[in-house]
Amino acid sequence: MRMTAVVVAIGMLVATGPLEGQVVPRHAAAGSVDHSPAQTARQLQVRDGYSVKLASAEPDVIDPVSAAWDSRGRLWVVEMPDYPHPRPDQTELHGRIRVLSDRAADGRFQQVTTFADGLNFATGVLPWREGAIVTTAGEIAFLSDTDGDGRSDTREVWFSGFTIGNEQLRANHPTLGPDGLVYVAGGLRGGKISAVSDRFDSAKPSVNLQNRDFYFDPRGGRWGTVSGKSQHGLTIDDFNRRIGCSNRNPAIESTIAADVIDRDPRLNAADGIADIGRAGFESRVVPISNAWTTSNLHAGQFSAACGVSAPGWTNGADAEWLLVCEPTGSLVQRQALQRTKGNWRSEREDEESEWLACADDWFRPVDVVPDFAGAVLVVDMSRAVIEHPHWAPPELKNRPDTWDGNDQGRIWLVCPGEAAPQVHSIAGDDEALAAITAADPLRRSLASSYWYASSSGEEKPSEKVLQSLSMILSDPTTSPAGLARTAQLLNRWDQLFPQQLALLRASNNARVRSLTVSLREQNFPDAAPLLSIDQLAGSLNDSSVLVRQSALQSIAASIEPADLDRGLIESLLKLARHDAEHKRILDLLVAMPGDCAAELLAAGLQTMHPTPALVQRGWMLRAAAKQPRHTADVLADWIENDARMGEQGAGADAELALQLVTAWKAGAATHAFSQSQDNETSWTADRFKKALTRFETVARVARGLLVDDAQSTHTRLDALQWCSTMDPLPSETRQLVEPGNPAELRAAAYAVLMQRDAAWCQGYVLDHADEISPSDRGAIVSAAKRQTSSALWLLDAMEHDALSRTFVDPASMDWFRNHADDSISTAGKRIFAPAGDVVAAMRQYAPAVDQIESADVEAGQALFVQHCASCHRIDGVGHEIGPDISDSRTKTPDAILAAILDPNAAIDASFVSYHVVTADGEAITGLLAGESSDAVTLQLAGGQSRRIDRDEIEILQTSDVSLMPSGLQRVLDVQQMRDLIGYLKRWRYAAAQ
Numbered sequence: 001m002r003m004t005a006v007v008v009a010i011g012m013l014v015a016t017g018p019l020e021g022q023v024v025p026r027h028a029a030a031g032s033v034d035h036s037p038a039q040t041a042r043q044l045q046v047r048d049g050y051s052v053k054l055a056s057a058e059p060d061v062i063d064p065v066s067a068a069w070d071s072r073g074r075l076w077v078v079e080m081p082d083y084p085h086p087r088p089d090q091t092e093l094h095g096r097i098r099v100l101s102d103r104a105a106d107g108r109f110q111q112v113t114t115f116a117d118g119l120n121f122a123t124g125v126l127p128w129r130e131g132a133i134v135t136t137a138g139e140i141a142f143l144s145d146t147d148g149d150g151r152s153d154t155r156e157v158w159f160s161g162f163t164i165g166n167e168q169l170r171a172n173h174p175t176l177g178p179d180g181l182v183y184v185a186g187g188l189r190g191g192k193i194s195a196v197s198d199r200f201d202s203a204k205p206s207v208n209l210q211n212r213d214f215y216f217d218p219r220g221g222r223w224g225t226v227s228g229k230s231q232h233g234l235t236i237d238d239f240n241r242r243i244g245c246s247n248r249n250p251a252i253e254s255t256i257a258a259d260v261i262d263r264d265p266r267l268n269a270a271d272g273i274a275d276i277g278r279a280g281f282e283s284r285v286v287p288i289s290n291a292w293t294t295s296n297l298h299a300g301q302f303s304a305a306c307g308v309s310a311p312g313w314t315n316g317a318d319a320e321w322l323l324v325c326e327p328t329g330s331l332v333q334r335q336a337l338q339r340t341k342g343n344w345r346s347e348r349e350d351e352e353s354e355w356l357a358c359a360d361d362w363f364r365p366v367d368v369v370p371d372f373a374g375a376v377l378v379v380d381m382s383r384a385v386i387e388h389p390h391w392a393p394p395e396l397k398n399r400p401d402t403w404d405g406n407d408q409g410r411i412w413l414v415c416p417g418e419a420a421p422q423v424h425s426i427a428g429d430d431e432a433l434a435a436i437t438a439a440d441p442l443r444r445s446l447a448s449s450y451w452y453a454s455s456s457g458e459e460k461p462s463e464k465v466l467q468s469l470s471m472i473l474s475d476p477t478t479s480p481a482g483l484a485r486t487a488q489l490l491n492r493w494d495q496l497f498p499q500q501l502a503l504l505r506a507s508n509n510a511r512v513r514s515l516t517v518s519l520r521e522q523n524f525p526d527a528a529p530l531l532s533i534d535q536l537a538g539s540l541n542d543s544s545v546l547v548r549q550s551a552l553q554s555i556a557a558s559i560e561p562a563d564l565d566r567g568l569i570e571s572l573l574k575l576a577r578h579d580a581e582h583k584r585i586l587d588l589l590v591a592m593p594g595d596c597a598a599e600l601l602a603a604g605l606q607t608m609h610p611t612p613a614l615v616q617r618g619w620m621l622r623a624a625a626k627q628p629r630h631t632a633d634v635l636a637d638w639i640e641n642d643a644r645m646g647e648q649g650a651g652a653d654a655e656l657a658l659q660l661v662t663a664w665k666a667g668a669a670t671h672a673f674s675q676s677q678d679n680e681t682s683w684t685a686d687r688f689k690k691a692l693t694r695f696e697t698v699a700r701v702a703r704g705l706l707v708d709d710a711q712s713t714h715t716r717l718d719a720l721q722w723c724s725t726m727d728p729l730p731s732e733t734r735q736l737v738e739p740g741n742p743a744e745l746r747a748a749a750y751a752v753l754m755q756r757d758a759a760w761c762q763g764y765v766l767d768h769a770d771e772i773s774p775s776d777r778g779a780i781v782s783a784a785k786r787q788t789s790s791a792l793w794l795l796d797a798m799e800h801d802a803l804s805r806t807f808v809d810p811a812s813m814d815w816f817r818n819h820a821d822d823s824i825s826t827a828g829k830r831i832f833a834p835a836g837d838v839v840a841a842m843r844q845y846a847p848a849v850d851q852i853e854s855a856d857v858e859a860g861q862a863l864f865v866q867h868c869a870s871c872h873r874i875d876g877v878g879h880e881i882g883p884d885i886s887d888s889r890t891k892t893p894d895a896i897l898a899a900i901l902d903p904n905a906a907i908d909a910s911f912v913s914y915h916v917v918t919a920d921g922e923a924i925t926g927l928l929a930g931e932s933s934d935a936v937t938l939q940l941a942g943g944q945s946r947r948i949d950r951d952e953i954e955i956l957q958t959s960d961v962s963l964m965p966s967g968l969q970r971v972l973d974v975q976q977m978r979d980l981i982g983y984l985k986r987w988r989y990a991a992a993q
Contacts, residue, residue: 035362043359053107055413070127071450073425075100095119107413107420116152123172163189173234179523180492184214185230211269227254227272232306238481250305250324251277277346287329289361304328307367312441327364331357342545375415382408437482480509510544517551529554590618594626624667636694747779754783770957795827838902848977849893855982917955
């Protein structure tokens with residue numbers, strides 16, 4: 001598709017100053033570049049088939065960060081002109097909520113009023129009844145207009161305790177779901193939340209919002225946490241699918257319910273979310289502006305993703321569109337959202353350009369708000385600097401243009417075709433009934449909002465409305481989205497009856513069936529499922545994995561041991577086998593409560609059809625923690641009665657036995673020992689040891705699997721874990737540190753050997769020090785750090801030159817130097833102190849880091865090309881051999897100087913140089929780029945690589961010195977050193993200019 005340049009009729013939009021009563025702190029604009037709405041519009045490019053219109057601009061809106069529609073067709077806008085933080089001389093706060101209305105044919109709002117001002121960093125707004133629910137610094141409050149003049153005159157705090165440490169990381173986007181509950185993006189930093197208003201359950205203990213999002217019933221009563229982890233943005237569709245985002249993660253779906261996770265001590269909040277869009281280094285954005293990311297390593301990727309929106313815009317029969325902002329790149333990306341094997345996946349459009357992008361780097365889209373008829377409102381903060389100083393390097397924390405543009409702000413209307421869509425309002429039940437089944441997702445959403453806001457407490461709509469909604473459910477022409485909205489409305493009012501549920505369960509649409517089996521009583525996320533366990537079990541055979549997954553989640557949320565009859569057990573085991581490739585289903589199966597897991601485990605071991613090992617291990621972990629004696633007997637009986645379990649084990653049975661015994665040990669170890677020996681059922685240390693004796697067959701099996709390279713790494717790790725407790729330690733363990741074994745297995749073996757066979761392990765390390773790979777060095781150091789005696793041995797070996805001090809990575813050097821044990825810290829400080837000549841050089845060149853801002857960056861670039869580019873690459877110049885030194889924002893000039901003067905002081909294990917002498921006498925030095933059982937590959941200075949067959953290698957040794965030469969001070973004077981360091985620190989700023 002082509003990009004279309006945008007032509008916007010601006011007219012007389014820009015006034016000479018802010019509206020009366022709105023005092024906005026200003027800062028002189030940097031340079032004379034025109035960032036007016038007209039100029040920005042000329043630089044906008046949008047996907048072919050769309051047009052962009054200016055819906056509002058300063059002074060009507062200033063620094064907008066979010067917006068939301070009400071059922072009357074008005075747009076409520078949150079402003080944050082105090083971002084990123086109040087200026088040092090500022091005494092007042094300027095946050096506002098503006099209400100825009102009366103949109104003209106050209107898309108421009110004609111009327112604007114101020115509903116509230118003087119707000120403390122408001123981050124989101126939800127119009128509600130006679131006012132609005134607003135997220136501000138640390139609080140959720142309800143601002144109401146009791147006298148009908150359009151301005152807030154009362155403020156009631158509903159919840160408090162949200163973390164306020166960073167203005168970018170605060171609770172935001174209160175959003176009314178189709179279930180009638182309000183969801184709030186947690187902002188990443190969480191908090192300890194309490195209900196302040198007595199309309200809510202204020203007797204409930206405060207809740208920890210860490211790694212969760214928040215919900216509450218706007219009518220009052222229930223509130224708490226839900227799965228989710230969104231920084232700034234939250235989108236909920238007709239089926240109550242919630243998607244958030246964070247800087248590096250453009251689309252994060254809430255997947256497993258919080259109450260399911262909370263039932264299982266082995267799950268945590270992170271298990272309840274999933275990146276459905278490519279995140280971090282896997283993401284891709286294509287700005288057309290002079291985009292400047294805080295870290296140059298993030299260039300061309302999402303670094304400030306926010307304002308995600310996916311309300312249900314259709315993209316063909318089985319897909320949708322998702323939009324997400326990237327303000328650093330001055331763009332909005334469109335992604336195709338569709339289900340793959342029951343899970344949502346969002347992929348960037350296969351286009352070279354972005355859906356909406358601007359060459360003006362003051363275009364800062366921070367939120368996407370659905371408009372009518374498939375149109376979109378893009379909330380543009382319009383400012384010079386969008387990055388928060390918290391993430392900036394020291395030299396940019398107080399940059400003079402921090403507040404440039406804080407008297408600007410725009411809202412752009414992006415619509416299919418040329419015409420601005422008609423705004424629809426809902427003034428009564430008839431309009432709401434028409435809207436709930438409309439093709440437009442915004443109209444459906446506003447219909448729900450109208451009814452939820454119109455009813456209070458237990459009050460329901462009229463009988464006529466309830467009957468009409470029931471008819472919608474039985475109408476075969478109702479869309480799946482309309483069915484979903486209507487079903488949740490009726491369930492909220494406790495008016496969804498068995499015959500209607502049966503109709504929904506029989507729908508030919510998988511998402512409708514999935515929603516039906518997911519419904520909880522009155523839509524509360526921590527309430528019991530609406531369907532019985534038997535009904536849910538029937539859906540485990542559904543043709544859609546999405547439905548099976550949802551039914552299983554509802555079962556996991558509510559199942560008790562009494563529910564586990566033979567039929568349900570068989571259904572769950574069948575599901576495990578059928579969906580062995582669907583990780584989320586396996587995770588949910590594993591999440592069954594411990595008492596249920598014991599029965600499922602026993603049944604799974606007896607079936608002729610194998611249950612996936614991951615599920616069996618998970619059940620064993622949970623069951624052993626609850627019933628260690630019973631599960632030990634079940635497992636031992638199965639092992640002893642398995643005729644195929646020979647001396648060295650037999651295939652899958654032996655492997656599974658080892659995995660289950662390992663899981664049993666881990667689970668049983670968490671069950672508290674009883675002090676009483678009298679109780680037949682008590683669990684004591686003696687009974688734990690006695691149970692282990694029943695697994696002697698597995699002990700023999702483990703020794704064989706340990707050195708069987710045909711086994712998976714996971715199986716061999718299980719074998720190692722089992723053997724690590726045997727007395728004596730099997731001698732085969734020593735073989736695992738040999739180079740031919742997987743790196744993960746070698747690391748685990750070093751940890752065991754350093755503890756159980758220390759003398760041999762330490763001798764092996766000293767004998768093979770020159771051959772040990774970088775990853776193994778790290779494993780050895782980690783193993784040595786676990787015990788004081790091993791740590792002191794390692795330090796002693798370096799002090800007496802048996803090992804080079806570069807054997808230890810920089811972070812571990814700090815660990816030794818700062819250890820609480822005086823014997824370790826004293827030796828660490830002594831061994832890792834810089835050499836005397838380096839100390840003298842540091843004193844000589846100390847002036848180079850003074851007045852670094854006066855460095856000649858251009859001269860420094862020339863010095864970099866001359867002395868550093870053979871191994872380092874900056875701004876497209878040089879070779880990527882050594883560490884990436886282009887991202888210097890976290891490095892101080894002193895640290896850079898120290899690294900230049902003493903390159904051998906702290907060498908990352910990945911950049912240790914290797915020295916090879918071949919059989920014909922050739923000497924080769926470089927970094928280890930790869931190794932196999934057949935060959936070694938070295939990366940050489942200048943960018944070339946060299947593969948050397950092992951049978952050609954006479955000597956392979958690690959070097960004690962960095963590939964970077966020392967003594968650069970001999971060729972650079974103090975001013976040149978200042979210029980070089982200045983370039984390393986400031987090259988990006990110079991390039992941007």
